Amino acid sequence: MSLTVYAPASMGNVGVGFDLLGAALAPIDGSLLGDRVSVCAADRGINLSLTGRWADKLPADPKENIVYQCAEFFLQQLGKDEGLSLTLEKNLPVGSGLGSSASSVVAALYALNEFFDNPYDEQQLLRLMGQFEGKISGSVHYDNVAPCYLGGMQLMLDTPEKVCDAIPTFENWYWVVAYPGISLSTAKMRELLPSQYDKSVAIDFGRYLSAFVHASYRQDASMAVSVLKDVLAEPYRASAIPGYEASRAALSEIGMLTTGISGSGPTLFSVTDSLETAHKAQQWLEQHYLQQGGFSHICRIDAQGTRRADGI
Template sequence: MATTKAYAPASIGNVSLGFDILGAALAPIDGCLLGDWVSISDAEEFQLSVDGRFADRLPAGTENNIVTRCYNFFQDALAKEGKTKLSISMHLHKALPIGSGLGSSASSIVAAFYALNEHAGSPFDKDSLLLMMGELEGQISGSIHYDNVAPSYLGGMTLMTGQASPVALILPSFDDWYWVACYSGLSVSTAAARSILPQHFDMATCLTFGRQMGVFVDALYRGDKTLAASVMTDVIAEQHRKSLLPHFDEARDFANAQNGLAFGISGSGPTVFAVADDLASAQAIQTWLNDNYIQNEDGFSHVCKIDKAGTRVVSE
C-alpha cells in the first residue's frame, strides 16, 4: 500500500515589520520537528484519523477538519484538470496548538496539499499549490493571506508578491541569528485579532511601513544585519494586539536588556518571538519567557533557526 507522509514547519507571520507580506519558517536547534504532518495511504474510501498533542482541540467531526476540506478542494482541482481523483485515507498529526500564532492551520493545510500533490504524482506546480493553500487558509482566518503558508511550504523567509505567479519570493536570511519562539498557552483567534485593527491608517504610518520594508529587504541582500534588525518594528498591528498578550511589554524589555536584536508578536499571537545573534542571549530570553510569559501547561518555547527546507516528505 503506497503511503506519502509530509511535514510542514511552524512559521512566524508578519515578522513584525511585514504585516501579511513577510513570513519565516522555524526549525528548533535541538532537532525536534515543530510543525504538523499528514500521511496519505491508498484506500477504497476516504477516512481521516487524527492524533497529536493538540488533536483534542480540533473541531469535532471529520467534515469540519481543515484536512478534509483540503482533500475535497484537491479532488475538485484534479477533476477540473481532467485528472483521475485519488482514492485515499489521510492521517493528521496535530503538533501545533490552534490559535497560537505559529501558523497552526497553515501547517496542517500545507502538509495536506503537499502530501496530496506528491501522492498524485505532482500534477500542480508550486504557485498553483500556494493559491490552493491560501484559499483554504482564508476559510480559517477570514481573509486570504500567505505569510504562514508560503514560508511553511517553501522554507526560509518569504515575501508575498500579491501576484498569481510568483506568489512568494524567498529572501536571504542570516544563518547566525537565533529566533526564540514562545507560545504562552493561550489562544487568540486570527479573525478576532484582525477585527481589532483599524480599517485605515494615516499617511505617516503607511510611509513608515513602506520605508521599513524597503530598507529591510535591501539590508538582507547586502548582508547588513544591524540595519535589518533596526527596522524590525511593527507599526501596524502590535500596538493594538499586545493588549491580548499578558506580560508582552515586560518580555520585550527583558529581551532588549539581553541584547536582543528584535522582539515582536508572531502572527496574531499569543506566541512572541525574539531575535538574538548569540546563543547565550537567546537562551537567557527563553528562560525568562518560560518563567514569566507562559501562562499554563500548554505553553512551550524553542530556540530556532530559519527552516530553509520547508515542507518535505518524511519517512514513516
C-alpha cells in the first residue's frame, strides 16, 4: 500500500487573532501551495527521501527532518516497530510565515494515520499534531496545524471536548499573500514581543477578535475589515520585516481593504473583495516586495484542508 497526502499552507493569527485564529490557503489558479508526504511499507527502519522546490533548505541528516521524527513519534505512540518509506515534497519555504513546519507535520501524521487504518479520530489526531508541533516551536500552538488539517478559518477553543471550530468566511474575499524570499525565525520573532501588555491593549485585543468573529457570523464584511487589526504582535514585528511597512502603505493606496503579517512573517497578507485590485496588488508586490526566491499568490480560504492526493 502506498498513499500521498497534501497539506495546504496556512496563515497563523490572521492578524486579529494572535495564537487563536488561523486559516488555510488555496491559490485561485488551482496550484497547490503546501507540502506533500507519501508513505509506503519498507523492510526495516524509517527511510526518508526529499523532493520539491525547498528540499535543499532542509537538514541533510534525515533523522533531523521533522517528517522522519513524525514517523518515529507516530510509531512510538502506536507501540509499533515497522519499516516505513516516506517521501517529503517540500513546497513551502522554512521560516516563511506560511505554516511550513505545520504543513509537513500535518501531512506526515495524516498520511501515517491513513496508512495504519486510522487508529486516531479527528480530535485525537489534531492533538497529536499540536503536541508534535509544540516539540518544534517550544510550546503548543494550533493556529497553523488546525486550519492546515481541517481547512477553513479555525478559532482555537482548547476545551476538553474540542481543540478548535470553524467560523464562517467571506466568500468574496481574495487574500493576496506575498513571501519576499527571506526566512525569519518564529522563535526570534516571538522574542520581539513584550512580556507584559497594558490593560488597554488586552482589552483592544479581546474587542477586535470578538468583533471579528461576530462580524464573520453576521457576514458583515465592513465590520470585519474595520477590526482586522493586530495590536499584540505587528507593532513590534513590522519594522523587523524589510519593506513591510512601505508595502502596507502602498497596498492601502492601491485599494486593498487591510494588510497584515501572516504568522510571524515575513509573508504578508492583504485582503480585497475585487479581483482586479488583487491583481494590481500582486503586481506591485512582485515588483517591490519580493526578492530572489520570493513568490506571491492570490488565494481564497481553502475549505478542504488536508486530503489524500494519490492522483495529483
